[in-house]
Amino acid sequence: MAEPTLTLNGRTVAFQPGQTILEVAQGAGVYIPTLCYMKDTLPTGSCRVCVVEVEGARTLLPACATQAAANQVIQTESPRVAAARRMVLELALASGNHNCLICEANGECELQALAYRYQVPTPAFAAPPDTPYYFEDNNSMIVRDFSKCIMCGRCVRGCTERQVNDAIAIGYRGSHNKIVAKADKTYIESDCVFCGECVQSCPVGALLDKNAIGQGRSWERTTVRTVCPYCGVGCQLEVHVKDDRILKVTGADAVPNEGRLCVKGRFGWHFVHHPDRLTTPLLRKNGELTPVSWDEALDYVAARLTEIKAKYGPGQIGGWCSARITNEENYLMQKFMRAVLGTNHVDHCARL
């Protein structure tokens, strides 16, 4: 059977049944803005910035949550769409205190990008800048600044659908709506496990990685793709770096983690720049740990192992390696212990 088609801005486009209008448009290279839409989670169709005009429909329809149907005639930027979209953006901007000057999200904020694209300034009806909003800064990892929250609900879907932590939900009603942890307490008093998925899900500057605040604008940072040094899952990381210093870590959209991380991978990187971190081998000389070269250290270890093996036998030597090295390295370690030293005494700490 021929693929069904629809008309998108006057163009005939084929689609797969089950696709949303947004997916069809993305496939056809037609831009439709989104805010609440988040890949791999159920569309809620709630922000309404993606509305499009579908011939025969009484109202505009959200592209992210409306199924494509055969022979639909869709306009993505008609005057009617533009007017509604503009008002949605104005309302979102007016709902908080969007002063981009000192906002962490500046430069990577999805709301700012849309305001720019559609040339929508903060409207005159916005609440005055001194309007109080909920602000939470009582833990070492995440800051919640709801003067920037646009109630897209992405953090909640990140927490419940992607991480299945169920630590947060949408609370209250109407314009009082607010993202809440249990009993509307702070994250640290709640079921939150500080995986930071919500921070990564937030399209604006409402949920912040505390360590990075004020440390560098998005365009001043470079990202380094690497593997999480902690457990055997091997999550893919983006390490955000400025002047050779890590500012924050986010999950890379790749297997196995597809963007997700746990508290260690995301927030547990301070050892990298810690003054106590070992940067050279240390050898105890006259009872004092003294920095030495790798050559000196390896020569010493090789000499001592040979000596101990000769004197006491290989069964008196044990090896202990780490879950934070790769499988290949662990393989080599046991090979070395068994084949070179001739002992079965090898183990590693699978727990961190």
Place this chain on the structure above:
Amino acid sequence: MITCSCAATPPAQLTPAQWEKIDAIIAKYKDVPGNLMPVLQEVQEAIGYLPPEVQDRLAEGLNIPGSHIFGVMSFYSMYTWRPKGKYVIRFCESPPCHVLGAENLLQMAQEELGIGLNQTTPDGLFTLETSACLGVCEVAPAMQINEVVHGHLTRERFRQIIADYRAGMAPDYTTLTCTTYEISRYKQPPTDLVLLKNVGKIDPENIDDYLAAGGWQALKKAVTTMTPEQVVEEVKTSGIRGRGGAGFPAGLKWSFTRPLTVTPKYIICNADEGEPGTIKDRYIMEGDPQKILEGMAIAGYAVGASQGYIYVRGEYYLSKHRLAKAIEQARARGFLGKNLFGTDFSFDIEVRSGFGCYICGEETALIESIEGKRGYPRMKPPFPGVSGLWGKPTIVNNVETLASVPAIIEKGGAWYKSLGTPDTTGTKIYQIIGHVATPQIVEVPAGITLRELIDTYGGGMRPGSTFKFCQTGGASAGIVTAAALDTPLDFGSLAQVGGALGSGTMLVADQSVCVVDFVRAVAKFFAHESCGQCTPCREGTPLILRTVNRICRGQGTLEDLALLERLGAAMIDASFCPLGQTAPAPFLSAYKNFRQEFEDHITKKVCAAGVCRLG
């Protein structure tokens, strides 16, 4: 640093006996699907409030995340996580009470009690709150104290009521015959009653009365002499359009669900009755509850459902009480339960309660609420008839719709169709409220005119009063002027003149009403009741309110009017559900009909009705 702590509460000091009660409620509902709402309601009833410690216990006992529990609780107006007074006073501030002076009375109540809004008297007796429409508009201005309604409020009456409560004379709602007036007080129509036939004539708490009046015979006829398809066909023939507001043909709706092979299917009776000015379903629930059960059972037989739910708004305590009693008696007599009339048709019904939330009258939000969630409307399609409660085919019908069904089966669809107008067949319960001499409900064949409704059943305008406008169908519908007085009150005709039949309520306003101030009261309602799911309505409804408020205070500009028009257009186009899509309608139609009045507030700083304090 934490800038606000909205839920900060002192640690609860519950006694072991209270914890035992809580655990017993958890145990009772542990395996009931969608148990969160009933559990929260019963625990609040038992303990008085739902502090964080209790939320934790429920989270553990019901295996529901604590975040979800708070998210649900905080969505509904009637839950509280802070202790309140023994008596919670809910003052209605919706348009029907507003036009009868509710705002001044609220001020008066604060003076009388010596407390502000949302505060509790030092003796712990009274907490004063406001509420959206309580559904008792025939006695406006009104308040509800716990389960009991007190209407026609004046300072003297309020003082007396408070004194009575202080003296320990709080009425027991289960002993009242009805919440407001007995129907016999009202002017009766010359035509035959279908829906209200038994109301006020039979004892609603005694199934024998209903049986003596021919009750449960229609179900018997349906299940023993008709196929389900024939029942659907009969309802189709009747032409009955849903009475919940949208007017969708009930038979057609059933015919979509009937052939689906998915099981189980559900029947939901929508008894949320939250549309301001709407009071009709309450009379049926309080006066003839068995009829609703019978209608639901017939619907169940027609579409192949075996379980029904009645979702009653939280404030309707007497309705819930009567329905629960009726279900118990119907079960005991074998009209509900397994193998009815010796056939293999089984059907049972459960009452579920809302808890202060207008949007839960919207059918998909209602379904979410029964499932124990926040009342967020769902995307349609799929429609509930295909995928509703727990994803199963679900028929949602209004109380009045379902209560019409037994008569349709008994006397035939053709008979029903012969009543009313071709557009809106059958009889309809109209509600005439506001500035008429005798606000009341009346059941007549659909299609009487607004003039006849006002003059004959409303007793004319109240003394010294002239008609200014009428808000038709509820808060979300348009305003019509005297030009519409001779329009038949049916779905089609009213839509043509910029009104809507909606729930059949007609709120009449006289010359004392300032249309801008009226729009402000409507805007307040929507800002209070928006669910907040989508941006246009969540942010738009309070923006309408703020802007109209400014105009009422003499600080408006002509740009404000332009903004309201632009905002209204975007809300109509881009809101998620009909609430946001219709919330701007009252302003837009008022502005269309009374443009001068709006502009006078702005340019001349004049409120012709003398209601607004400008500048």
